[in-house]
Amino acid sequence: xxxxxxxxxxxxxxxxxxxxxxxxxxxxxxxxxxxxxxxxxxxxxxxxxxxxxxxxxxxxxxxxxxxxxxxxxxxxxxxxxxxxxxxxxxxxxxxxxxxxxxxxxxxxxxxxxxxxxxxxxxxxxxxxxxxxxxxxxxxxxxxxxxxxxxxxxxxxxxxxxxxxxxxxxxxxxxxxxxxxxxxxxxxxxxxxxxxxxxxxxxxxxxxxxxxxxxxxxxxxxxxxxxxxxxxxxxxxxxxxxxxxxxxxxxxxxxxxxxxxxxxxxxxxxxxxxxxxxxxxxxxxxxxxxxxxxxxxxxxxxxxxxxxxxxxxxxxxxxxxxxxxxxxxxxxxxxxxxxxxxxxxxxxxxxxxxxxxxxxxxxxxxxxxxxxxxxxxxxxxxxxxxxxxxxxxxxxxxxxxxxxxxxxxxxxxxxxxxxxxxxxxxxxxxxxxxxxxx
Amino acid sequence: xxxxxxxxxxxxxxxxxxxxxxxxxxxxxxxxxxxxxxxxxxxxxxxxxxxxxxxxxxxxxxxxxxxxxxxxxxxxxxxxxxxxxxxxxxxxxxxxxxxxxxxxxxxxxxxxxxxxxxxxxxxxxxxxxxxxxxxxxxxxxxxxxxxxxxxxxxxxxxxxxxxxxxxxxxxxxxxxxxxxxxxxxxxxxxxxxxxxxxxxxxxxxxxxxxxxxxxx
Numbered sequence: 107x108x109x110x111x112x113x114x115x116x117x118x119x120x121x122x123x124x125x126x127x128x129x130x131x132x133x134x135x136x137x138x139x140x141x142x143x144x145x146x147x148x149x150x151x152x153x154x155x156x157x158x159x160x161x162x163x164x165x166x167x168x169x170x171x172x173x174x175x176x177x178x179x180x181x182x183x184x185x186x187x188x189x190x191x192x193x194x195x196x197x198x199x200x201x202x203x204x205x206x207x208x209x210x211x212x213x214x215x216x217x218x219x220x221x222x223x224x225x226x227x228x229x230x231x232x233x234x235x236x237x238x239x240x241x242x243x244x245x246x247x248x249x250x251x252x253x254x255x256x257x258x259x260x261x262x263x264x265x266x267x268x269x270x271x272x273x274x275x276x277x278x279x280x281x282x283x284x285x286x287x288x289x290x291x292x293x294x295x296x297x298x299x300x301x302x303x304x305x306x307x308x309x310x311x312x313x314x315x316x317x318x319x320x321x322x323x324x325x326x327x328x329x330x331x332x333x334x335x336x337x338x339x340x341x342x343x344x345x346x347x348x349x350x351x352x353x354x355x356x357x358x359x360x361x362x363x364x365x366x367x368x369x370x371x372x373x374x375x376x377x378x379x380x381x382x383x384x385x386x387x388x389x390x391x392x393x394x395x396x397x398x399x400x401x402x403x404x405x406x407x408x409x410x411x412x413x414x415x416x417x418x419x420x421x422x423x424x425x426x427x428x429x430x431x432x433x434x435x436x437x438x439x440x441x442x443x444x445x446x447x448x449x450x451x452x453x454x455x456x457x458x459x460x461x462x463x464x465x466x467x468x469x470x471x472x473x474x475x476x477x478x479x480x481x482x483x484x485x486x487x488x489x490x491x492x493x494x495x496x497x498x499x500x501x502x503x504x505x506x507x508x509x510x511x512x513x514x515x516x517x518x519x520x521x522x523x524x525x526x527x528x529x530x531x532x533x534x535x536x537x538x539x540x541x542x543x
Numbered sequence: 544x545x546x547x548x549x550x551x552x553x554x555x556x557x558x559x560x561x562x563x564x565x566x567x568x569x570x571x572x573x574x575x576x577x578x579x580x581x582x583x584x585x586x587x588x589x590x591x592x593x594x595x596x597x598x599x600x601x602x603x604x605x606x607x608x609x610x611x612x613x614x615x616x617x618x619x620x621x622x623x624x625x626x627x628x629x630x631x632x633x634x635x636x637x638x639x640x641x642x643x644x645x646x647x648x649x650x651x652x653x654x655x656x657x658x659x660x661x662x663x664x665x666x667x668x669x670x671x672x673x674x675x676x677x678x679x680x681x682x683x684x685x686x687x688x689x690x691x692x693x694x695x696x697x698x699x700x701x702x703x704x705x706x707x708x709x710x711x712x713x714x715x716x717x718x719x720x721x722x723x724x725x726x727x728x729x730x731x732x733x734x735x736x737x738x739x740x741x742x743x744x745x746x747x748x749x750x751x752x753x754x755x756x757x758x759x
Binding site: 110113114116117443445446448449450451452453454455456538539 | 556615623634677
């Protein structure tokens with residue numbers, strides 16, 4: 107019966123091929139949307155890494171989260187390191203991890219931090235020994251792969267976060283690679299980690315050796331006065347923002363006697379009570395702002411979610427159109443097939459066989475569309491993962507199949523069966539005496 | 544053995560009586576022509592014997608089985624197993640090649656494929672070289688001969704044909720009738736053929752003119 111259905115499909119190749127194409131593209135779009143959405147949501151969760159609060163200079167909370175957790179935007183400014191230190195001693199805080207960002211190496215951000223940051227993402231060394239003290243560097247898996255960097259290699263970072271910013275290289279303070287991390291599927295894969303002191307050294311900022319990379323950071327100056335991100339608006343104007351993205355560590359200008367600074371502090375609460383008290387306490391300070399990652403991420407996903415919802419509705423409409431096309435194609439062919447159906451009946455086929463024949467035809471059409479969709483989606487995602495740097499660096503798995511993907515394929519096949527139902531019922535009801543002259 | 548027994552058959556179509564008290568007895572391997580003008584119930588009678596129409600009353604026994612006592616599904620199965628049918632507007636499945644049409648008929652009848660026999664049948668009907676062609680690629684004559692091959696391939700006990708030679712030229716008409724008569728003689732196939740062609744009717748053992756009572 108399936109073979110007969112396939113032969114019937116082959117007998118009218120153009121309408122069947124059009125139906126298959128329509129369904130294939132609709133289902134492929136659904137799969138692509140589902141895969142990308144799933145990837146981004148997973149990455150979001152991993153990148154948030156259970157961080158409860160991010161403390162930074164005042165500005166846009168969303169920008170703070172993007173720059174400090176996802177490393178995709180520019181920081182809002184800097185905060186006194188003393189503030190970070192006092193936060194780490196706060197009984198409401200279980201963990202405080204300072205971040206100093208502002209440099210990059212061939213497009214990959216350099217982050218001055220502590221080994222706690224590696225623990226946050228459960229990052230292990232794939233090669234070498236993790237040591238970010240002094241001017242050592244640990245390279246994320248994706249960054250190492252893209253840069254072709256090896257253990258022991260020295261490299262000079264470039265001032266500024268913008269890849270094409272053309273910032274000055276810190277030739278005098280090259281970093282030495284001590285370890286390459288195993289892939290984690292999180293943002294750390296794309297980062298170059300070093301100590302905060304190394305970042306300061308690179309910028310010629312003098313600092314005292316406090317003996318502990320996490321707790322002791324002194325800087326002689328950090329030109330907050332030239333930072334344009336302290337108003338919360340974060341305008342990346344070319345004229346007044348010539349060093350876009352260089353917020354944390356500007357080259358010293360003249361003799362500055364400022365407190366040491368960092369870009370942000372990632373905080374984990376010591377108790378649920380901290381969720382209530384700590385943000386309020388931080389926001390009451392004039393220089394600091396507390397951004398709640400869970401809230402900002404939800405807001406961000408909500409923004410993406412709207413676009414995704416629109417795309418999903420459009421794609422579903424396309425899929426329904428595909429189903430309607432199957433219905434219309436089978437229904438319109440019924441009259442022309444009356445003689446064939448009568449012949450099958452004369453040869454001994456019963457109405458249920460005729461019903462099954464047309465149902466198989468609709469289902470097979472949809473199944474061909476569904477499997478073509480998988481191929482189209484695979485090729486598209488593969489191309490996207492090659493052409494879109496973020497996907498390439500974030501461990502996007504092209505051939506991975508998910509339950510949702512399988513559900514889409516099954517739903518599409520069911521759609522074909524449902525679309526074929528009316529024509530199947532009608533065909534099964536066709537009286538055999540119509541065959542008589 | 545009686546291949547076909549019709550007793551006091553009455554049938555109507557669209558509320559109008561078409562067959563009234565028709566009886567017929569055909570033994571295995573015999574042949575009979577139904578002749579008469581259009582609208583006299585020839586096709587209805589064939590439809591009744593095939594089991595695709597139901598009589599108002601009477602008995603239809605084909606190969607020992609009373610069709611009026613069978614369910615629709617059982618009638619379908621019995622028809623597939625014992626009858627070969629050629630109707631004017633039901634010849635071949637359009638999606639299938641000539642050969643695939645014949646194989647489908649065999650499969651539906653639950654009979655094994657015999658490639659030699661199938662090939663010989665196509666050769667006898669002059670369509671062996673068209674065995675892989677789809678019906679739309681055939682001439683009307685070729686399509687009609689292929690449809691006869693499809694009906695004969697299952698080696699039916701009863702062959703029911705409605706104008707089987709209407710699209711054939713004289714030469715092919717005679718060849719087809721030769722073949723049918725040979726089947727009747729060799730395989731014991733009983734032939735019931737509706738025709739307007741007097742030459743065809745004369746080849747068969749018995750002629751019945753419809754409506755009944757009209758001289759044949």
